[in-house]
Amino acid sequence: MAYYLSSSLVEWWFHLISRSVAALSSPILKVLYATLLSRLNGLIHGIFFQFLPPPPVSNFSSYLDTLSAQTHQIANIFSPFHHCSSQPFFNHLQMATLISDTAPWKDLKAHVAEIDKTHLRDLMTDTDRCKSMMLEFDGIFLDYSRQRTTVDTVSKLFTLAEAACLKEKINSMFNGEHINSTENRSVLHVALRASKDTVINSDGKNVVPDVWQVLDKIREFSDKVRNGSWVGATGKALTNVIAIGIGGSFLGPLFVHTALQTDPEASKSAGGRQLRFLANVDPVDVARNISGFDPETTLVVVVSKTFTTAETMLNARTLREWISSALGPQAVSKHMVAVSTNLKLVEKFGIDPNNAFAFWDWVGGRYSVCSAVGVLPLSLQYGFSVIEKFLKGARSIDQHFQSTPFENNIPVLLGLLSIWNVSFLGYPARAILPYTQALEKLAPHIQQVSMESNGKGVSIDGVRLPFEAGEIDFGEPGTNGQHSFYQLIHQGRVIPCDFIGIVKSQQPVYLRDEVTPEQLQSENVASHLIPHKTFSGNRPSLSLLLPSLDAYRTGQLLAIYEHRIAVEGFIWGINSFDQWGVELGKSLASHVRKQLHASRKKGESVEGFNFSTTKLLTRYLEASADVPSEPTTLLPKI
Numbered sequence: 001m002a003y004y005l006s007s008s009l010v011e012w013w014f015h016l017i018s019r020s021v022a023a024l025s026s027p028i029l030k031v032l033y034a035t036l037l038s039r040l041n042g043l044i045h046g047i048f049f050q051f052l053p054p055p056p057v058s059n060f061s062s063y064l065d066t067l068s069a070q071t072h073q074i075a076n077i078f079s080p081f082h083h084c085s086s087q088p089f090f091n092h093l094q095m096a097t098l099i100s101d102t103a104p105w106k107d108l109k110a111h112v113a114e115i116d117k118t119h120l121r122d123l124m125t126d127t128d129r130c131k132s133m134m135l136e137f138d139g140i141f142l143d144y145s146r147q148r149t150t151v152d153t154v155s156k157l158f159t160l161a162e163a164a165c166l167k168e169k170i171n172s173m174f175n176g177e178h179i180n181s182t183e184n185r186s187v188l189h190v191a192l193r194a195s196k197d198t199v200i201n202s203d204g205k206n207v208v209p210d211v212w213q214v215l216d217k218i219r220e221f222s223d224k225v226r227n228g229s230w231v232g233a234t235g236k237a238l239t240n241v242i243a244i245g246i247g248g249s250f251l252g253p254l255f256v257h258t259a260l261q262t263d264p265e266a267s268k269s270a271g272g273r274q275l276r277f278l279a280n281v282d283p284v285d286v287a288r289n290i291s292g293f294d295p296e297t298t299l300v301v302v303v304s305k306t307f308t309t310a311e312t313m314l315n316a317r318t319l320r321e322w323i324s325s326a327l328g329p330q331a332v333s334k335h336m337v338a339v340s341t342n343l344k345l346v347e348k349f350g351i352d353p354n355n356a357f358a359f360w361d362w363v364g365g366r367y368s369v370c371s372a373v374g375v376l377p378l379s380l381q382y383g384f385s386v387i388e389k390f391l392k393g394a395r396s397i398d399q400h401f402q403s404t405p406f407e408n409n410i411p412v413l414l415g416l417l418s419i420w421n422v423s424f425l426g427y428p429a430r431a432i433l434p435y436t437q438a439l440e441k442l443a444p445h446i447q448q449v450s451m452e453s454n455g456k457g458v459s460i461d462g463v464r465l466p467f468e469a470g471e472i473d474f475g476e477p478g479t480n481g482q483h484s485f486y487q488l489i490h491q492g493r494v495i496p497c498d499f500i501g502i503v504k505s506q507q508p509v510y511l512r513d514e515v516t517p518e519q520l521q522s523e524n525v526a527s528h529l530i531p532h533k534t535f536s537g538n539r540p541s542l543s544l545l546l547p548s549l550d551a552y553r554t555g556q557l558l559a560i561y562e563h564r565i566a567v568e569g570f571i572w573g574i575n576s577f578d579q580w581g582v583e584l585g586k587s588l589a590s591h592v593r594k595q596l597h598a599s600r601k602k603g604e605s606v607e608g609f610n611f612s613t614t615k616l617l618t619r620y621l622e623a624s625a626d627v628p629s630e631p632t633t634l635l636p637k638i
């Protein structure tokens with residue numbers, strides 16, 4: 001206990017040092033101040049070693065690592081040449097300078113006036129420019145020549161990346177440093193898809209063996225369920241799966257499931273099986289999910305990182321009731337399994353810990369599809385070997401992202417272009433437009449990954465941002481979107497578009513050309529209609545062309561977007577890996593729930609809310625006076 005307490009104190013001390021040194025503008029003052037602080041630092045470590053009990057053996061080497069790293073950091077302050085360091089300490093140091101205060105940011109601001117003099121129509125005639133804005137990796141082709149950028153813009157964006165220490169931040173992520181500083185965690189979703197022989201350390205421990213232990217357990221369990229050696233309480237095979245989860249425990253797996261459903265290999269492998277997702281707390285979602293399913297042949301997977309999320313826990317209790325009322329309470333152990341980082345709560349809920357699949361706090365919810373969160377339900381549906389290909393696809397992009405120079409690095413380029421559009425050209429939204437119905441759930445998933453990650457108002461150091469970070473993501477598969485919101489994109493607001501094309505469709509159908517001679521005749525447009533039929537153009541877009549869409553390519557697409565979003569956050573200097581706004585929402589919702597309960601059960605009046613909320617709650621309570629105050633055991637049904 002004393003060790004942990006003192007260790008936290010030391011952590012806090014270093015945080016203080018880094019922030020206070022960073023606050024000084026003069027380099028000479030920095031050096032003098034750092035000298036003084038390093039002396040004090042020595043004193044603190046002396047006290048730590050002499051008067052406190054030794055730290056536990058397992059933590060001792062990591063403590064020594066920290067100590068040596070910190071000594072190195074203090075020494076580094078004396079170097080006038082340091083700018084970016086992979087040490088988290090320097091993240092504090094340089095993040096205290098907002099990116100918007102740097103010369104490359106100001107240079108890009110000034111550059112906008114030059115770009116405003118250009119038109120995409122003309123930029124597109126410069127073949128050399130266009131060629132320089134096309135690249136390929138592993139069959140994936142990126143063309144960003146339709147962005148409102150010149151070669152000069154792109155080079156200025158690389159200079160901005162340097163000022164933001166992008167390379168060092170990417171390395172810090174892969175090295176398992178605690179870049180999610182407000183939650184004091186590493187960010188290692190890349191470890192979830194690493195090959196068995198890779199070493200990725202978090203807090204001095206290689207996490208890859210743990211990852212593979214769970215993957216092997218999933219392979220074994222999903223094989224048993226699929227081949228009928230794991231059966232339900234009445235001896236019947238479990239051919240249906242309902243995965244309960246919300247947010248990151250839902251959107252990613254749903255996106256991958258939708259992408260694979262019509263892929264020939266995956267759909268063959270899923271033959272006779274069904275996978276559904278239950279997310280919404282609205283009982284309508286329960287009714288839809290259990291409709292046509294028999295508890296005898298259904299396996300329920302409860303997916304929750306925390307195992308406390310109100311919606312998921314309510315739905316889990318409802319489906320536990322669905323199973324036990326039909327098959328008896330003892331059936332739960334055969335029909336319910338769980339995925340969580342909180343195995344204690346899983347057991348408390350009544351799920352056998354042997355049937356729980358772990359993941360770790362260094363996996364953010366919205367980055368968890370490659371953990372058991374996605375891999376378990378998807379392997380039950382498609383077989384582990386198909387899902388392993390999905391992991392391999394994501395891994396190929398991880399390697400590309402980590403090792404490719406920025407000029408040819410797809411996620412880096414995409415991230416920098418987003419920064420250009422949002423922070424310099426002032427286009428805050430982005431449309432994600434995949435030309436395949438199989439990517440129907442890509443935009444909803446990316447909405448969470450992007451908007452929950454980068455929708456922040458302060459820098460990673462807690463300084464209020466003088467610019468708006470984050471972007472508004474939305475989308476729909478083409479051609480559906482064309483018949484819906486493309487009008488606004490053509491002639492209304494400017495919304496940069498990601499066009500995602502798939503060369504070889506999952507379900508190819510080739511029709512004869514249907515163009516009619518009438519369409520080819522020139523139109524005699526009436527003069528009053530001419531302004532309505534005029535398109536000013538100059539609207540940025542980019543094209544990402546994938547050779548096909550199978551499990552491997554789906555993994556690649558996922559990782560491209562995940563890393564692109566991280567790049568944006570790294571440049572803006574924010575923490576893309578926490579979500580305090582959502583946490584606030586959760587606690588506000590819990591106040592409302594408590595109030596509704598107290599009003600219904602004890603007739604308490606609505607108190608402690610503002611006028612509007614009080615009015616709405618009172619009105620709702622009056623209008624729903626027939627709702628029983630005691631929980632009902634009736635299950636929703638269609």
Ligand SMILES: O=P(O)(O)OC[C@H]1O[C@H](O)[C@H](O)[C@@H](O)[C@@H]1O
Binds near residue numbers: 248
């Ligand atoms: O997986 P859980 O712990 O149930 O959390 C589900 C979701 O809860 C919140 O909405 C978080 O902001 C999401 O990031 C998370 O994915």
